[in-house]
Amino acid sequence: MYDAIIIGAGPAGLTAAIYARRAEKKVLVLEAKSYGGQIINTLDIENYPAEEHISGFDFATKLYNQAKNLGAEIVFEKAVEIKDFKSYKEVITPRNTYQTKTIILATGSENRKLNIEKEEELIGKGISYCATCDGAFYKKKRVAVVGGGNTALEDALYLSNLVDTVYLIHRRDSFRGEEATLNQLKEKENVQMILNSNVVALNATDRLKSIEVEDLEGNKQTIEVDGLFVAVGRIPENENFRQIIQLDSAGYIEAGEDCHTNVEGIYAAGDNRVKEVRQLVTAASDGAIAATEAIKYINNHQED
Amino acid sequence: MEIIEVNQNNFEKEILKSEKPVLIDFNANWCGPCRMLKPILEEIAKENDSVKIASINIDDEEDLADEYGVSSIPCLVFVKEGKEVKRSIGLQPKEAIEEMIGE
Incomplete structure (x- = not known):
C-alpha cells in the first residue's frame, strides 16, 4: 500500500x-x-x-x-x-x-484542437500545436497562427522572426494575451492580423496548402499557407x-x-x-x- | 547497439542499403521532446539487435529532413529495405516505439 x-x-x-x-x-x-x-x-x-x-x-x-x-x-x-x-x-x-x-x-x-476536417491527418504535414518545436521547418514560408491568448501571441512573435508572413487569426476583435507581446507584434511588418474570423476548412494534397477563413458576416477567403499553428487553448x-x-x-x-x-x-x-x-x-x-x-x-x- | 549519427555522407550506406530495418530519429538540440526521447531510444538500441537506430539532426541535415518531408519533431520514421513503412510524430512512450518496430 x-x-x-x-x-x-x-x-x-x-x-x-x-x-x-x-x-x-x-x-x-x-x-x-x-x-x-x-x-x-x-x-x-x-x-x-x-x-x-x-x-x-x-x-x-x-x-x-x-x-x-x-x-x-x-x-x-x-x-x-x-x-x-x-x-x-x-x-x-x-x-x-x-x-x-x-x-x-x-x-x-x-492541446485543444480546432475540430475541423483533415486536422488530425495533417499533423506534422502543416498542422502544428507547438511553434517553438516546429517553427524552424517554416523558414521563409507563410504560416497562420490561430488563437487569441498568450500562446497564440507568443507563437506569432516567435514565428515572425523566422518566416516570411504570419497571419494571426482570432475569432474575437481583441486579444486576451499580454499587452506587451501584442505591442511587439504590432511593430512587425510581416504579421497580419485577421480578427473576428475562424478557420473553417483546410485544403491539402499531401500537405497543407491553404486555409479557408470565415469572418462573422460569413465572408470567406482562402489564404495560402504552408503551416497552421493552432493555439486555441x-x-x-x-x-x-x-x-x-x-x-x-x-x-x-x-x-x-x-x-x-x-x-x-x-x-x-x-x-x-x-x-x-x-x-x-x-x-x-x-x-x-x-x-x-x-x-x-x-x-x-x-x-x- | 549504439545509435548511429547519420548525415548526407553515410545516409545511403546506413539507411538505404542497411540490411537491418532502421528507425530514424529526426531531432534537433533545441527540441525538448527530442531530448526526452533520446534516452528512451538509447535503451531500445541497447536492448535490441534486430533494428538499427539512426539519429538525424535536422539543422545539420536539412536536405535529409526535406527528403522525408519532416516538418515536426521528434519524428520517427521506420525504414525497411530502404522504404518507409511507419512514421510517428511527437514524444512517444517506450512501448509505442517497441510496437512500431515490431517487438
Missing part, C-alpha cells in the same frame, strides 16, 4: 512527490508519457523564481532527478481509472492495480476520473486553493484544476499544497 499515488510527472506531480518523500511517505508517481509535462516544449523559462534562464528540458530533468533521488518511485503507466474504497483507494493502469491511502491528480492538460486530462471526481463544464477538477476534490483523500494539483493562473510556479505551488494536505490526511487516519 502506497501512502500517495501521484498521477502525472509534470511540475505539479513531481513537486508533490518531493514534499511527500521529504515527509517520508511511500510515493508512486505514474506517468503516461514522459516526465516534465508541457514545460518540456518551452525553449527558455524566464519567470521561475531564482532561475533567470533555464530550458524546459533542463528544468524537467532537474525536477525529475530531485524527486527520484528523494526516493519517489516513478513508473511509466497510464492511470485509466481510480476507485475510492474509503479506507483506501485504487489506481488502475493497463498493467497493474495499485493500492494507496491518497491520490494526487496532476494530469495537466493537452488546452483541455484538462480528467476524463478517466469523471466517474468519482467532480469536474466543471470545461472538464477542470472542482478543487479550490487547498487542492481538495469532492472525494476525501483525493487531491488535484496543477493545470487540471479550476484556477485563475496556470503557470509553472503555480503548478509547483499546487504540488506542495496537495502533498501537504495528503500528508495531513494520512497522519490523521493512521489508526484506520
Whole structure:
C-alpha cells in the first residue's frame, strides 16, 4: 500500500512527490508519457523564481532527478481509472492495480484542437500545436497562427522572426494575451492580423496548402499557407476520473486553493484544476499544497 | 547497439542499403521532446539487435529532413529495405516505439 499515488510527472506531480518523500511517505508517481509535462516544449523559462534562464528540458530533468533521488518511485503507466474504497483507494493502469491511502491528480492538460476536417491527418504535414518545436521547418514560408491568448501571441512573435508572413487569426476583435507581446507584434511588418474570423476548412494534397477563413458576416477567403499553428487553448486530462471526481463544464477538477476534490483523500494539483493562473510556479505551488494536505490526511487516519 | 549519427555522407550506406530495418530519429538540440526521447531510444538500441537506430539532426541535415518531408519533431520514421513503412510524430512512450518496430 502506497501512502500517495501521484498521477502525472509534470511540475505539479513531481513537486508533490518531493514534499511527500521529504515527509517520508511511500510515493508512486505514474506517468503516461514522459516526465516534465508541457514545460518540456518551452525553449527558455524566464519567470521561475531564482532561475533567470533555464530550458524546459533542463528544468524537467532537474525536477525529475530531485524527486527520484528523494526516493519517489516513478513508473511509466497510464492511470485509466481510480476507485475510492474509503479506507483506501485504487489506481488502475493497463498493467497493474495499485493500492494507496491518497491520490494526487496532476494530469495537466493537452492541446485543444480546432475540430475541423483533415486536422488530425495533417499533423506534422502543416498542422502544428507547438511553434517553438516546429517553427524552424517554416523558414521563409507563410504560416497562420490561430488563437487569441498568450500562446497564440507568443507563437506569432516567435514565428515572425523566422518566416516570411504570419497571419494571426482570432475569432474575437481583441486579444486576451499580454499587452506587451501584442505591442511587439504590432511593430512587425510581416504579421497580419485577421480578427473576428475562424478557420473553417483546410485544403491539402499531401500537405497543407491553404486555409479557408470565415469572418462573422460569413465572408470567406482562402489564404495560402504552408503551416497552421493552432493555439486555441488546452483541455484538462480528467476524463478517466469523471466517474468519482467532480469536474466543471470545461472538464477542470472542482478543487479550490487547498487542492481538495469532492472525494476525501483525493487531491488535484496543477493545470487540471479550476484556477485563475496556470503557470509553472503555480503548478509547483499546487504540488506542495496537495502533498501537504495528503500528508495531513494520512497522519490523521493512521489508526484506520 | 549504439545509435548511429547519420548525415548526407553515410545516409545511403546506413539507411538505404542497411540490411537491418532502421528507425530514424529526426531531432534537433533545441527540441525538448527530442531530448526526452533520446534516452528512451538509447535503451531500445541497447536492448535490441534486430533494428538499427539512426539519429538525424535536422539543422545539420536539412536536405535529409526535406527528403522525408519532416516538418515536426521528434519524428520517427521506420525504414525497411530502404522504404518507409511507419512514421510517428511527437514524444512517444517506450512501448509505442517497441510496437512500431515490431517487438
